Amino acid sequence: MASNRKNAKFDIFTKIALIFVIAIIILLVLLPLANIFKFAMDPGGRVIFTDLPKSLVDQEIVKNTLKLGLTVGTLGTLLGFFLAYTQTRIEFKGKRILHVINLIPIISPPFALATAVIVLFGRSGLITRDLLGLRPTLYGYPGLVIVLTLSFFPVAYMNLLGMMKSLDPALDEAGSILGANRWKIFKSITVPLLIPGIAGSFLLLFIESIADLANPLIIGGGYTVLASRAYISINGDYNIPGAAGYSLLLLIPALLVFLIQRFWSQRNSVISVTGKPTGRINPIKSGPIKYLLLTITWFVSILIAVVYLTVIMGSFASIIGVNNALTLEHFRYVLSGFGGDSVKTTVILALIATPIAGMVGMLIAWLVIRRVKQGSQILDFLGMLGIAVPGTVIGIGYAITYNDAVRIAGYTIIPQLSGGGAILGGAIVIVMVYVIRSSPAGQRSGIASLQQIDPSIDEASASLGASGFRTFRLVTLPLIRGAFLTGLMYAFAHAMTTLSPIIFLVTADTPIMTQKILAEADQGRYGNSFAFCVILIVIVLTVMGLINLAVRGRKTTSYKPLAMVQ
Amino acid sequence: MKAKTGRLKLTNLTKEFGNGSDRVIAVNNLNLTIEPGEFVTLLGPSGCGKTTALRMVAGFENPTKGSVQLDGVDLGSLSPDKRPMGMVFQSYALFPHMSVYENISYGLKVQKMSKTKIREAVGELLDSMSLEHLANRAPNQISGGQQQRVALARAMVVRPKVLLFDEPLSNLDAKLRAQMRIEIRSIQRKMGITSIFVTHDQDEAMSLSDRIVVMRNAVVEQVGTPDEIYRKPNSVFVADFIGRSNFIKVESVKAGKVGTAKIVVVGKELEVAAHEKAIASSEPVLLLRPESVQVYAAKKASSTGVGQGKVKNVIFYGPHVEYTLTTNQGEITAVVSDPTFEEIVHIGEMAEFTFSPERAWLLPSDAEHNQEIH
Numbered sequence: 004m005a006s007n008r009k010n011a012k013f014d015i016f017t018k019i020a021l022i023f024v025i026a027i028i029i030l031l032v033l034l035p036l037a038n039i040f041k042f043a044m045d046p047g048g049r050v051i052f053t054d055l056p057k058s059l060v061d062q063e064i065v066k067n068t069l070k071l072g073l074t075v076g077t078l079g080t081l082l083g084f085f086l087a088y089t090q091t092r093i094e095f096k097g098k099r100i101l102h103v104i105n106l107i108p109i110i111s112p113p114f115a116l117a118t119a120v121i122v123l124f125g126r127s128g129l130i131t132r133d134l135l136g137l138r139p140t141l142y143g144y145p146g147l148v149i150v151l152t153l154s155f156f157p158v159a160y161m162n163l164l165g166m167m168k169s170l171d172p173a174l175d176e177a178g179s180i181l182g183a184n185r186w187k188i189f190k191s192i193t194v195p196l197l198i199p200g201i202a203g204s205f206l207l208l209f210i211e212s213i214a215d216l217a218n219p220l221i222i223g224g225g226y227t228v229l230a231s232r233a234y235i236s237i238n239g240d241y242n243i244p245g246a247a248g249y250s251l252l253l254l255i256p257a258l259l260v261f262l263i264q265r266f267w268s269q270r271n272s273v274i275s276v277t278g279k280p281t282g283r284i285n286p287i288k289s290g291p292i293k294y295l296l297l298t299i300t301w302f303v304s305i306l307i308a309v310v311y312l313t314v315i316m317g318s319f320a321s322i323i324g325v326n327n328a329l330t331l332e333h334f335r336y337v338l339s340g341f342g343g344d345s346v347k348t349t350v351i352l353a354l355i356a357t358p359i360a361g362m363v364g365m366l367i368a369w370l371v372i373r374r375v376k377q378g379s380q381i382l383d384f385l386g387m388l389g390i391a392v393p394g395t396v397i398g399i400g401y402a403i404t405y406n407d408a409v410r411i412a413g414y415t416i417i418p419q420l421s422g423g424g425a426i427l428g429g430a431i432v433i434v435m436v437y438v439i440r441s442s443p444a445g446q447r448s449g450i451a452s453l454q455q456i457d458p459s460i461d462e463a464s465a466s467l468g469a470s471g472f473r474t475f476r477l478v479t480l481p482l483i484r485g486a487f488l489t490g491l492m493y494a495f496a497h498a499m500t501t502l503s504p505i506i507f508l509v510t511a512d513t514p515i516m517t518q519k520i521l522a523e524a525d526q527g528r529y530g531n532s533f534a535f536c537v538i539l540i541v542i543v544l545t546v547m548g549l550i551n552l553a554v555r556g557r558k559t560t561s562y563k564p565l566a567m568v569q
Numbered sequence: 570m571k572a573k574t575g576r577l578k579l580t581n582l583t584k585e586f587g588n589g590s591d592r593v594i595a596v597n598n599l600n601l602t603i604e605p606g607e608f609v610t611l612l613g614p615s616g617c618g619k620t621t622a623l624r625m626v627a628g629f630e631n632p633t634k635g636s637v638q639l640d641g642v643d644l645g646s647l648s649p650d651k652r653p654m655g656m657v658f659q660s661y662a663l664f665p666h667m668s669v670y671e672n673i674s675y676g677l678k679v680q681k682m683s684k685t686k687i688r689e690a691v692g693e694l695l696d697s698m699s700l701e702h703l704a705n706r707a708p709n710q711i712s713g714g715q716q717q718r719v720a721l722a723r724a725m726v727v728r729p730k731v732l733l734f735d736e737p738l739s740n741l742d743a744k745l746r747a748q749m750r751i752e753i754r755s756i757q758r759k760m761g762i763t764s765i766f767v768t769h770d771q772d773e774a775m776s777l778s779d780r781i782v783v784m785r786n787a788v789v790e791q792v793g794t795p796d797e798i799y800r801k802p803n804s805v806f807v808a809d810f811i812g813r814s815n816f817i818k819v820e821s822v823k824a825g826k827v828g829t830a831k832i833v834v835v836g837k838e839l840e841v842a843a844h845e846k847a848i849a850s851s852e853p854v855l856l857l858r859p860e861s862v863q864v865y866a867a868k869k870a871s872s873t874g875v876g877q878g879k880v881k882n883v884i885f886y887g888p889h890v891e892y893t894l895t896t897n898q899g900e901i902t903a904v905v906s907d908p909t910f911e912e913i914v915h916i917g918e919m920a921e922f923t924f925s926p927e928r929a930w931l932l933p934s935d936a937e938h939n940q941e942i943h
């Protein structure tokens with residue numbers, strides 16, 4: 004038998020797939036990152052690092068970024084934990100609806116939340132000023148914390164919900180029959196078993212919140228973070244090496260935390276269930292804990308519901324809170340002219356990118372789990388870079404790399420892809436961003452579902468004489484179809500709502516919705532920006548619904564005896 | 570020595586799930602008294618309510634009706650952590666984030682026992698179950714059989730008054746299963762803990778139990794010692810579920826001496842042991858275990874057997890031979906021990922079969938038996 008540490012000889016399909024995937028990773032992540040690095044080493048970039056010990060301003064920015072990451076990571080994880088715990092351990096009416104409400108932030112553009120929160124809770128907020136007579140200052144740290152926590156906690160929620168559901172209820176029962184009460188079980192069994200999920204969620208939220216650009220631009224006020232500083236370097240100072248320097252400064256903690264997160268989740272995947280899980284969860288039936296949890300859950304869900312209702316109402320009101328007269332003016336504006344173009348372009352580009360992202364993700368997953376033995380960890384890591392690297396950094400990297408033709412030894416390898424005069428008006432580079440930002444979701448769900456499938460199924464196919472490609476197409480892909488389609492849904496939602504890399508790459512020929520929403524909000528035309536958000540959410544929901552139908556529509560082909568076919 | 574504790578009394582224990590059209594009666598009026606130190610198995614086909622009954626005793630399910638008493642005290646709706654019981658789960662439910670030692674000491678820690686005492690108690694148990702070399706391993710670093718033993722140790726270290734087992738051996742291979750049976754039984758005997766063991770494996774039930782409770786469709790069919798259940802089953806169902814059976818139609822029945830009946834089978838008159846309801850039954854059947862049937866070649870002119878049949882199949886196992894005969898009474902299976910080479914009858918040949926009346930058992934037909942229960 005061949006040692007399973009060494010890579011067996013690859014068949015031709017595996018080789019092609021491997022080369023294809025590596026080429027994608029090089030072009031879509033590594034090359035832009037290399038250029039960031041190159042520019043950051045220019046004098047204009049280097050100065051940011053050399054001056055950091057002296058520059059109080061830059062120190063403040065770094066501190067702001069880390070503080071924001073830590074706060075949002077902590078609060079978002081706590082919130083996700085409480086809501087997931089409530090979902091799994093308490094029986095109450097409206098459970099399903101609250102679950103769905105908790106997921107809305109995942110499929111909506113991030114600043115929908117920010118803008119609506121300003122309208123509701125800002126200095127002239129509908130709730131703060133008109134209802135409570137308060138005039139708080141939201142801009143800055145407090146506003147960012149609220150908005151980012153609400154935007155990102157669903158990631159922690161989903162993560163922990165999945166883990167809580169997969170815990171064998173018999174573990175609780177074993178604790179219980181050994182004399183432990185509910186609190187003791189919670190402390191000594193539930194929480195320790197969820198530590199990997201808790202830590203993983205915290206680190207993910209940390210990365211997401213330090214990488215976010217849209218919210219600091221809308222609600223950050225004077226609270227500058229690395230992402231917004233890099234943006235200002237490009238759009239205000241026109242200092243590319245400076246932007247590259249700040250990007251690198253942001254990239255370091257992001258990648259570091261990403262590596263820690265991977266290390267954690269691998270070391271702690273101890274939740275192995277032997278035998279069939281038995282027993283069932285004993286719900287919390289009474290007591291202050293139940294009411295405390297229910298209060299938190301309802302409060303958060305109502306808050307989210309109010310925020311998104313504001314988005315919807317704001318899109319139909321003349322100026323929400325000032326003149327609430329119903330109007331379709333915002334939709335007219337948004338759907339005609341430039342606005343309408345941006346809707347069309349965004350949807351087309353996202354639809355092109357989605358299947359590519361799904362395929363790339365699945366291919367990497369398959370290679371990592373089934374084909375590549377040596378270095379599979381590295382391949383997995385490289386595949387995840389698209390999401391580990393902050394969007395701002397990706398965007399700046401692309402702008403630097405593809406604003407000009409890529410040449411090797413004087414020969415043009417790739418023509419100019421981004422900026423004015425690029426081929427296809429810069430559309431290619433946007434599809435590339437969508438693909439690399441979305442494929443990691445497919446990769447993760449692909450890996451998760453391939454790990455569930457017995458490798459001997461692949462081997463059976465090979466032993467019956469199927470080539471690598473046929474095995475992948477006829478056996479592997481159908482088996483992970485569910486994961487593939489889920490991956491597609493996330494890929495599409497992700498593409499439609501992404502902003503930070505796009506903002507550096509849009510041209511007059513390829514207007515993109517998220518960038519338009521930001522521009523409208525920036526001008527204070529919230530009605531237009533809300534209308535955009537509503538349209539975007541409707542599109543995302545429609546496409547997700549269609550994909551869902553496709554999942555349910557096609558089951559395994561059923562065998563019919565000949566007699567029945569006639 | 571103090572008086573033995575751990576008498577468990579289940580009275581009219583009933584559990585219904587759901588309501589309206591999806592109402593399921595999982596356990597129906599279970600009455601059972603288990604003596605201190607007794608080992609009782611609940612045996613029955615899948616879905617008959619064994620697990621539900623066990624979970625009501627543990628306190629994981631609240632009975633719809635009826636009560637669980639321990640040493641004369643009604644446990645009422647006492648939660649599981651307040652009941653002096655231990656349980657071994659089918660999935661073992663070992664805490665994956667704790668070492669073997671931590672798993673076993675968990676119950677004592679919950680009782681706030683001092684560290685040194687815990688070390689002593691756990692150490693002793695680890696030693697007696699030969700687990701000490703695994704103390705610092707994680708549950709996923711030990712084998713299935715070892716996990717099973719750790720689960721048993723964890724349940725036992727708190728000295729429960731009652732031990733509950735829900736198919737704890739079903740994840741082990743046959744050899745280990747047999748070995749664990751012996752181990753469980755010997756430890757349980759030594760400690761004298763009242764035990765309820767759920768299984769649908771009859772060998773397990775026969776080899777482990779002081780008494781067996783056979784369940785079917787939420788109802789108890791029979792309670793008895795393994796030999797009673799095997800030799801004197803209450804019903805065709807029990808006879809069929811436990812061991813292998815031949816059922817032979819009876820042509821006529823008359824009362825005989827106490828506990829027996831005079832019957833006619835295959836035109837021959839015999840006096841056999843009989844169930845008390847068999848004589849009044851309209852269609853009693855005769856139970857013959859395969860090992861009670863003798864088979865030999867039908868060569869002699871004068872027949873000495875009970876009946877004749879054609880050999881449909883013969884399987885030679887070494888110590889015994891198994892025959893399937895086609896007879897006027899239907900197919901009859903016989904297991905004949907230690908036959909000589911010459912004695913073996915071959916496929917297609919005619920054979921005679923016979924049995925000694927004291928090894929047969931007359932049963933009432935099942936339909937009547939069930940009517941009385943409902």
Ligand SMILES: Nc1ncnc2c1ncn2[C@@H]1O[C@H](COP(=O)(O)OP(=O)(O)OP(=O)(O)O)[C@@H](O)[C@H]1O
Pocket residue numbers: 586587593594595613614615616617618619620621622769
């Ligand atoms: N929580 C529940 N809700 C509804 N019905 C249930 C529930 N638990 C058990 N039942 C039903 O009660 C009946 C008895 O189930 P139980 O689990 O006690 O059977 P069992 O004898 O342990 O079977 P097995 O040998 O398969 O474990 C079954 O019909 C089952 O479907």
Ligand SMILES: [Mg+2]
Pocket residue numbers: 619620621
């Ligand atoms: Mg069961």
